[in-house]
Amino acid sequence: MTHRIAVIPGDGIGGEVVPAAIEVLEALDLGFEFVDGEAGDYVKEERGEALPQETYDLAAEADATLFGAAGETAADVILPLREAVDSFANVRPARAYPGVDAVKPATDLVFVRENTEGVYAGIEDDLTDDVTTLTRLITESASRRIAEFGFEYAEANGFSDVTVAHKANVMRKTDGRFLEACEAVAGEGDYEYDEALMDALAMHLIMHPEDYGVVICPNLAGDMLSDLAAGLVGGLGLLPSANIGPDNALFEPVHGSAPDIAGEGIANPAAMILSAAMMLDHMGYGGEATQVRDAVTAVLEDGPRTPDLGGDASTADVTEAVLDAL
Amino acid sequence: MTHRIAVIPGDGIGGEVVPAAIEVLEALDLGFEFVDGEAGDYVKEERGEALPQETYDLAAEADATLFGAAGETAADVILPLREAVDSFANVRPARAYPGVDAVKPATDLVFVRENTEGVYAGIEDDLTDDVTTLTRLITESASRRIAEFGFEYAEANGFSDVTVAHKANVMRKTDGRFLEACEAVAGEGDYEYDEALMDALAMHLIMHPEDYGVVICPNLAGDMLSDLAAGLVGGLGLLPSANIGPDNALFEPVHGSAPDIAGEGIANPAAMILSAAMMLDHMGYGGEATQVRDAVTAVLEDGPRTPDLGGDASTADVTEAVLDAL
Ligand SMILES: CC(C)[C@H](C(=O)O)[C@@H](O)C(=O)O
Ligand SMILES: CC(C)[C@H](C(=O)O)[C@@H](O)C(=O)O
Numbered sequence: 296m297t298h299r300i301a302v303i304p305g306d307g308i309g310g311e312v313v314p315a316a317i318e319v320l321e322a323l324d325l326g327f328e329f330v331d332g333e334a335g336d337y338v339k340e341e342r343g344e345a346l347p348q349e350t351y352d353l354a355a356e357a358d359a360t361l362f363g364a365a366g367e368t369a370a371d372v373i374l375p376l377r378e379a380v381d382s383f384a385n386v387r388p389a390r391a392y393p394g395v396d397a398v399k400p401a402t403d404l405v406f407v408r409e410n411t412e413g414v415y416a417g418i419e420d421d422l423t424d425d426v427t428t429l430t431r432l433i434t435e436s437a438s439r440r441i442a443e444f445g446f447e448y449a450e451a452n453g454f455s456d457v458t459v460a461h462k463a464n465v466m467r468k469t470d471g472r473f474l475e476a477c478e479a480v481a482g483e484g485d486y487e488y489d490e491a492l493m494d495a496l497a498m499h500l501i502m503h504p505e506d507y508g509v510v511i512c513p514n515l516a517g518d519m520l521s522d523l524a525a526g527l528v529g530g531l532g533l534l535p536s537a538n539i540g541p542d543n544a545l546f547e548p549v550h551g552s553a554p555d556i557a558g559e560g561i562a563n564p565a566a567m568i569l570s571a572a573m574m575l576d577h578m579g580y581g582g583e584a585t586q587v588r589d590a591v592t593a594v595l596e597d598g599p600r601t602p603d604l605g606g607d608a609s610t611a612d613v614t615e616a617v618l619d620a621l
Numbered sequence: 622m623t624h625r626i627a628v629i630p631g632d633g634i635g636g637e638v639v640p641a642a643i644e645v646l647e648a649l650d651l652g653f654e655f656v657d658g659e660a661g662d663y664v665k666e667e668r669g670e671a672l673p674q675e676t677y678d679l680a681a682e683a684d685a686t687l688f689g690a691a692g693e694t695a696a697d698v699i700l701p702l703r704e705a706v707d708s709f710a711n712v713r714p715a716r717a718y719p720g721v722d723a724v725k726p727a728t729d730l731v732f733v734r735e736n737t738e739g740v741y742a743g744i745e746d747d748l749t750d751d752v753t754t755l756t757r758l759i760t761e762s763a764s765r766r767i768a769e770f771g772f773e774y775a776e777a778n779g780f781s782d783v784t785v786a787h788k789a790n791v792m793r794k795t796d797g798r799f800l801e802a803c804e805a806v807a808g809e810g811d812y813e814y815d816e817a818l819m820d821a822l823a824m825h826l827i828m829h830p831e832d833y834g835v836v837i838c839p840n841l842a843g844d845m846l847s848d849l850a851a852g853l854v855g856g857l858g859l860l861p862s863a864n865i866g867p868d869n870a871l872f873e874p875v876h877g878s879a880p881d882i883a884g885e886g887i888a889n890p891a892a893m894i895l896s897a898a899m900m901l902d903h904m905g906y907g908g909e910a911t912q913v914r915d916a917v918t919a920v921l922e923d924g925p926r927t928p929d930l931g932g933d934a935s936t937a938d939v940t941e942a943v944l945d946a947l
Contacts, residue, residue: 398827432752502856
């Protein structure tokens, strides 16, 4: 069976790291069909909208989507694309690699972020000249769904520490509901977990990341805590992510379009290639996923390095080294 | 003129570190009148409410309040107390001290956190069996007020880097309004600043804290980012804070009641004593404030240390060393 993969490079370094990931996938010879889609600042300039309907449909209908990055229009592109694949879970591993300078080398975390609601529900109003409101939406159904996904993910991937992040001492009813849903799911599945206030967790993750494994979070907490973890492992150039829906999924690096280095051919392709590895895993190619991850790990340890990691190699050099290591 | 200081130790180590701070203040002989108030878990157990009206009134009427910590009832105590002193600004310095093991020794940050609204407005509803909402409130007036305070604070304290944290790419109208207010105030006062998405900022603060100075934040972002900074400098035992209102103010350590070590006499009093120094500054005793800060700094550098900093000294040992160093 041929898998149809939507490929949306987007802006800036997206156009450099996505082709690198495709090269790696093609080397595995799995018979994927890649179909290109357009989105991002450059599309907005040309056509007045950052995410054309055809690109939305492409992602919605593909078996999986690889997305690079978008610039100023990032939110206009990625939020609808996440919706296009009906992705309720955003999975963000943050792992320190041997040989890469990390603030905390013992970091090996996976954030499982609720991906559909919270402050991302998009309900805002200017009530008066002075007052603006945003409605933070938390549902029991979405909270249960992310909890089920998170506990199962932890079990399937051998993590023994599961933490539920929240701020239920202030957001009593909304995060209270989130917490209750996690508690109910844990009870039904006989899962163990700890809960942590997200502010205290931010501190503890920095001081003792080795004490944590999978962190299940409401949407915005997951956004912040996963970027925090990027800081612990040496930056966004290393963090892949998966947006998982019931029938399809979208894979993207956590980094953005990096306009400061775009066009120079020196972007670190690791996060994008690791995102492709997450796609392989998701599609049932676990062996190949491990092969790709091992190759990237080997190159990070003693292969060529892009400038973000203190080297002077190009995107092409690193990609070639990964292909050699496969 | 005698200053009337409300003293609310609260729960756990609050009852150990607050007396330490009072000892230091008494040694300065400024003729303060200290009036005790009760709040916290133990009060809730005895009387059914964590914050009796008389304690609320005491804080509201005092010239300044010293608060220790509360346990399970923390939110029920501190949020109303902040309101009692009408505190619109929460000032949280996070500084690494020579001799104290810090993840990032170059950290010298001050978070200026909006203290009255955002998700802390307390407006939540269970709409259906499935749906719960929270209304995040952002007003132009409160945003302007915190921006004015933040820019003036940075100028008065010699910080050249000011950053406004936000998530206006997602919370477009609410954080959009916050950002616009900051921009307007900066324009009127000819202040310079950068803006940063709070997720990206979390990462950058960990990797390069030396690039930042004062960070002006909406309420929850300030809560998280200041705890993150605590992680960078070696934990909550070192972070003081001020809740500033137009006529009075409340000073508290960022740490909580630490039930795990409460009653052992080994709590680090530094954050509480440094909070008292912030009070001295606020009341116009700048020389004495500097004296206290210098004494604490000297003790942190080569005096006795409590267990949280790897030593085996008691709260009393550290307090005595600070008194000697005054
Ligand atoms: C671009 C933005 C909307 C997005 C988010 O907040 O989810 C980004 O920060 C991320 O984490 O992927
Ligand atoms: C106890 C809690 C309500 C409080 C807050 O969220 O403000 C605490 O985390 C703090 O930062 O002082």
